[in-house]
Structure formats: C-alpha cells, structure tokens
Amino acid sequence: MSSRKDVARAAGVSETTVTNILNGKKSATKEVEERVRSAAKRLKYHPNVIAQGLRTKNSRQIGVFISEIGNPYFVEILHGIETAAAELGYVITIILISDSIEKKYSDIMSRGFAGIINISNIPYTLTFMKELNNSGVALVNFERECGSVVSHDMAPSMRSLIRRAYDLGHRKASYIVGYPDFETANNDPRVNAFCEETERLGFAKADLVYGDFPLRNSTVLGYEGAMQVFSHETDVTLLFCINDISALGALRALNELHIRVPEDVSVVGYDNISMSEFFSPPLTTIETFCFERGTEMVKALVRRIEGGEPENILLPCEEVLRVSLGKAKGTN
Numbered sequence: 001m002s003s004r005k006d007v008a009r010a011a012g013v014s015e016t017t018v019t020n021i022l023n024g025k026k027s028a029t030k031e032v033e034e035r036v037r038s039a040a041k042r043l044k045y046h047p048n049v050i051a052q053g054l055r056t057k058n059s060r061q062i063g064v065f066i067s068e069i070g071n072p073y074f075v076e077i078l079h080g081i082e083t084a085a086a087e088l089g090y091v092i093t094i095i096l097i098s099d100s101i102e103k104k105y106s107d108i109m110s111r112g113f114a115g116i117i118n119i120s121n122i123p124y125t126l127t128f129m130k131e132l133n134n135s136g137v138a139l140v141n142f143e144r145e146c147g148s149v150v151s152h153d154m155a156p157s158m159r160s161l162i163r164r165a166y167d168l169g170h171r172k173a174s175y176i177v178g179y180p181d182f183e184t185a186n187n188d189p190r191v192n193a194f195c196e197e198t199e200r201l202g203f204a205k206a207d208l209v210y211g212d213f214p215l216r217n218s219t220v221l222g223y224e225g226a227m228q229v230f231s232h233e234t235d236v237t238l239l240f241c242i243n244d245i246s247a248l249g250a251l252r253a254l255n256e257l258h259i260r261v262p263e264d265v266s267v268v269g270y271d272n273i274s275m276s277e278f279f280s281p282p283l284t285t286i287e288t289f290c291f292e293r294g295t296e297m298v299k300a301l302v303r304r305i306e307g308g309e310p311e312n313i314l315l316p317c318e319e320v321l322r323v324s325l326g327k328a329k330g331t332n
Helices: 004-011 015-023 030-042 049-056 072-087 101-110 126-134 154-167 189-201 218-230 244-256 290-305
Strands: 061-066 091-096 115-118 138-140 149-152 173-176 207-209 238-241 266-268 285-287 312-315 318-320
Touching: 004 015, 004 030, 015 030, 061 072, 072 091, 072 244, 072 290, 091 101, 101 126, 115 290, 126 138, 138 290, 149 290, 154 189, 154 266, 154 285, 154 318, 173 189, 173 218, 207 218, 218 238, 218 244, 238 244, 244 266, 290 312
Parallel strands: 061 091, 061 115, 115 138, 149 312, 173 207, 173 238, 238 266
Antiparallel strands: 285 318
16 A cells, blocks of 8 residues: 555655645645646555544544435435535535434544534534534534534525415415424524515415424425315415425325315425426425535535634525416416
C-alpha cells in the first residue's frame, strides 16, 4: 500500500503539499496539482481518513438522523447530503430514529461524530442537544440555539396555492397533518400558513386531521386521514396533505370511495418528490429542492465544524401545478 511519502517522492513535492492538494485545503499551480494527482492515481494512494481525524481532531464523520427512510423526500435529501459530504471529504452514517432517541443514545455519543444533521421529525431534549454540543459535535437542524438551521421558506407558496384554490371556487378545506396534536402541528410553518390563509379568505373553519406520526408512515396516515374526512357526507372540496407521500395514501382512499380527483375533490401535496408527477392524477404540490437542501445542510455543518458561527438559512419553494387541483365541484 502506497503512502503519502511515496506520492510526494514521485511528484517531487513535500508531503504537506500532497495533503493540501488532495484535501483541497490550499491551491497550487496547475502543473503541481496535476503531478500530485497523477502520482496518487498511479500509486493507487488513498488518504487515511481515520488517521487524519486523529491528527486534526476532526473525525470527518457525519451522523444523519432520519425517521422515515421509506419516504422518497428524505432519500432525495440524503442524496444531496452524501454528494456534498463526499466532495468535502466526509462520510455519513444514517441513524434511524423511529420513536425515541433514548434507545440509541449510547451509540450516538460513542461514535465520535464531527457533526450531526437532523432530518427527522422526532423532538429532542435540550439536555441531549447541549450534551452533543459540549462534546464538540456540530449540529444542523436541531433547535436554533444549538446550531445552524437550514429550512424551507414554506409559507409563501402555501398561501399562494390556497389563494389559487379560492379562485377556483373552493371554500371548505381539510389538511392531513399527520402529527398527533395541534401543539406539534402548530410548530410547522405549512400548518400555520394554511390556517391563517384559509381564515383570511373566509373559508369554512379548516379541519386539521391528526395522526400518530412517526409511529406510522405518511402513506398510511394519508390513507386513514382521507378515509376519516370523506367516508361520510362532507362539503370538503379541497384536501391538503403534509407531504406528497401522504397524498399518495389519500388518493388511494379517495379511489376506493369512488371520489374523483379533481372533479369531486382537489388534492395538494408538499415536497415534489420525483414520482409525484406520475401519481394518478399527477399531483399539485410545492417544490422544495430536496437535493439542494441536503447539500446546503452539509456545507453549513462543515462551516460549523471548522469554527464558523451558527447560521439560519432559508431556502425558497415554488408551486408546481398539476391535474390534481381543479375547480371546486358545483362551480362553473
């Protein structure tokens, strides 16, 4: 196995120069960089990440907390996370949190993560987050006082879609939020925007449909939520869903109830996962640029690992109009 010293000798440079070039730390002339990379490739040299971590006290390991790994939205975020991490010389470890952090607490604390990205919907205690911080672990997407936050600017697109639905004649809407109670749901900007905008426009009082997320997945909650709303007589003509995958479950329920979309009820999702345009009918939703969010979370985390200040980064969203949103039943 070739060493850094072998590469330096073959390229005619110092070992420090080899390290800087291969880690992207400092620039060199194009000719020197080509010599180093060519020598490393010829000698099949690969930097020892673990050894580097011991020297720099940066393990270059990133933990990713996730609570719904079967949801394509999170898979697309993970793609962005892994891509950016690899480019910056980090590796990721996925940690599935299904209900409580307590079961995996010891494992997490013993891993020596340089940083952790949270893309789960599980609440974490402030004590746990501060303990991670005190251990030198950089955090992204936990509480704001514990690190950086990279989120979506959800409200404008949500409000715009509700106004569009209003113009199409809708006056009664339900929202499958999936969360177990109003207090939890109320922390979600999508839910706040939905409630405020429907009230402002004079909709009948909006019905929030709760569930037991994350104990069960969003598809099941969408199916059960739609069954709850539409299995009896109702004047609801507009159904919002907390994400696209819950909208998929809702569409299944509506089909079983022989309720047509969008002729009888319009359905709107959130996320614009890649498969949403292939739903039947294609789903109106909100684009959240999942891959880009993943890359931004890694960049923000690495800046924190390298001593930067906490950041609050708000990424744009935009409406995606498809067949599932149409005129309200009974309107011309």
